[in-house]
Amino acid sequence: MSSRTLLLALLLAACGGKTAERPAETPSTDSRTAPTGASPAAMSHGEAKVNDPAVPLHRAAEAPPRSTARRHAVRMTTSHVRHVIAPGVRYDGWSFDSVVPGPVVRVTVGDTVDFTIVNRAPIPHSMDFHAAEIAPSRAYVNVNPGDSLSFQFVARVPGAFMYHCGTAPVAAHIANGMYGAIVVDPVRPLPAAREFVLVQSEFYLTPPSGPDSLHALDWGQLLDLTPDHVVFNGVAGQYAAHPLAVTPSELVRFYVVNAGPNRVSAFHLVGGIFDRVRVGGFGPPLEGVQTFNVPVGGGVIFEARLTEPGIYPFVSHAFADATKGAVGMLRVGNPGPVPAGGH
Structure with missing residues (x-):
């Protein structure tokens, strides 16, 4: 299955539409494809499973506290x-x-x-x-x-x-x-907030080899800009499987750094609008922003308040990259089970 066909199928499924028919070929076992039998109700923005125990929590996203040392x-x-x-x-x-x-x-x-x-x-x-x-x-x-x-x-x-x-x-x-x-x-x-640090990056994989089935860097894929995984903090979809908890109406602040080495991060909070986006070091922040690009090698600070309890995905809105793992979730308050349906 081509990546374009796969993305179309995922987007149609997430929107409640009819899934595109799979071409007659051997079923793919590629880790980039959607899990077999996964319903949109079990997906975060149609891209990654919610509360999936199989996905490791590699690291906490909470920012370290502000230091008083000089x-x-x-x-x-x-x-x-x-x-x-x-x-x-x-x-x-x-x-x-x-x-x-x-x-x-x-x-x-x-x-x-x-x-x-x-x-x-x-x-x-x-x-x-x-x-x-x-x-x-x-x-x-x-x-x-x-x-x-x-x-x-x-x-x-x-x-x-x-x-x-x-x-x-x-x-x-x-x-x-x-x-x-x-x-x-x-x-x-800055005003007190619940703070998270997200580093987006990409992995370009050779086929697994050796007794431990390890992948290594595929230099040709890197030069062709075709990553296998695009991730926040090292692991694909870890904050969809393990949502970040916040309280309704509290200020949430993301420090987003894009390590690349190639892909722009179109950072977006589904169901929210960023109150402030701090791009430069000293100028006033942008206000009322829906999506903002974090360039490769750059960093941007995003702030939002979410008043209604619920599940709010955050993604790179370059959805090929979200499909490959650049997706997470905020759990605001105690919203209960994830409802049926999709975005």
């Missing part, structure tokens, strides 16, 4: 890991601190970051902080296996920023898992 010692170790992208899909990945994405760093404008990278991987790696203003020829250099490197910077601009390995080929190091988010708070705190 100096931060941040030490990260690079290593190669086996990362579970989706049920039954294990990937031979690269990482900061053995997690994909790497740990969230949070500082305030004016703070000093004392950073050390320790390379315990078998190949060179490096670090590039988008929140730093620093000579890359001095700080963003390759660290050989067994070596370490330290540098410092002052966070001057508020916002949500990406960090990543900058060793060539950069696209491969990012696609293999070497990225994360750093949140730089303004000196004057």
